[in-house]
Amino acid sequence: MADSIFDRPLENKYHEEAPVTDFEAFRKIVESRRSIRVYEDRAVPDDVVRECLRLALLAPTSSNLQCWEFHWVKNPEIKAQLAKACFGQPAATTAPVLMVAVARPNLWRRHAKEMAELLESQGAPKAVLSYYKKLVPAAYGLMGPFGVLSPLKWLVINLMGLFQVMPRDPMSPWGLKTWAHKTVALACENLMLAFRAAGYDTCPMEGFDEVRVKRLLKLPRGSSVTMVISAGRRAVGGVYGARVRFPESRFLIEH
Numbered sequence: 001m002a003d004s005i006f007d008r009p010l011e012n013k014y015h016e017e018a019p020v021t022d023f024e025a026f027r028k029i030v031e032s033r034r035s036i037r038v039y040e041d042r043a044v045p046d047d048v049v050r051e052c053l054r055l056a057l058l059a060p061t062s063s064n065l066q067c068w069e070f071h072w073v074k075n076p077e078i079k080a081q082l083a084k085a086c087f088g089q090p091a092a093t094t095a096p097v098l099m100v101a102v103a104r105p106n107l108w109r110r111h112a113k114e115m116a117e118l119l120e121s122q123g124a125p126k127a128v129l130s131y132y133k134k135l136v137p138a139a140y141g142l143m144g145p146f147g148v149l150s151p152l153k154w155l156v157i158n159l160m161g162l163f164q165v166m167p168r169d170p171m172s173p174w175g176l177k178t179w180a181h182k183t184v185a186l187a188c189e190n191l192m193l194a195f196r197a198a199g200y201d202t203c204p205m206e207g208f209d210e211v212r213v214k215r216l217l218k219l220p221r222g223s224s225v226t227m228v229i230s231a232g233r234r235a236v237g238g239v240y241g242a243r244v245r246f247p248e249s250r251f252l253i254e255h
């Protein structure tokens, strides 16, 4: 039996072969993804959007808790209002497809319970079950209503951290939001690369009025909009300029 959740259980014989992949194809997808500000007036087939959304949800997710939602806004009236809530940016107003990526940090409790039940029904090892039944509630909970217990959690974690390796964040509802946004952002990148691989283009947007977007989509309290993503085919002039990046040496640090 494994000593910790991070060890591979000895009885685990599960294996997936790594298929041969095409790095050149991936490079082409990544390098040709640009933020598109003006789209051609051409629809994207629904099955392409659906497949790209499916691939988005294959992104890694913290503790596999999947605290995300993707709202594909198809209703023309709501779509027009959404574009308006994105300050009427052409990346939104000219886009045939508009989607809203939403972080739902509060889903962790329900999903942890469901995950424990699912794994239990599959005969998962005790350590895995205890991860979802004990560790996850301690890591993502113990903050009290509206985070009133967050300072206490911070203090206890930091005191214990003086003597042992400790999981630190999230310690407050704000930390939990950041935690969920990280996972959603990974799915957003999957989504944008999937569209590019399918021959379409995208633009991620944080230029929106979150209160209006939440009201428009009737998002529940505690949810948070990570970004709005538009998709379609780039129009001539839809890329505003050559790609600009600072020198890699500034950002790539070796230790």
Ligand SMILES: Cc1cc2nc3c(=O)[nH]c(=O)nc-3n(C[C@H](O)[C@H](O)[C@H](O)COP(=O)(O)O)c2cc1C
Residues within 6 Å of the ligand: 033, 034, 035, 036, 037, 089, 091, 203, 204, 205, 206, 207, 208, 227, 243
């Ligand atoms: C989180 C996020 C929010 C962004 N918000 C907007 C936006 O509101 N409007 C827009 O035109 N571009 C937006 N962008 C696109 C960036 O401006 C763009 O990624 C950057 O200029 C680099 O260009 P590239 O994506 O073509 O490489 C956003 C990008 C990210 C990652």
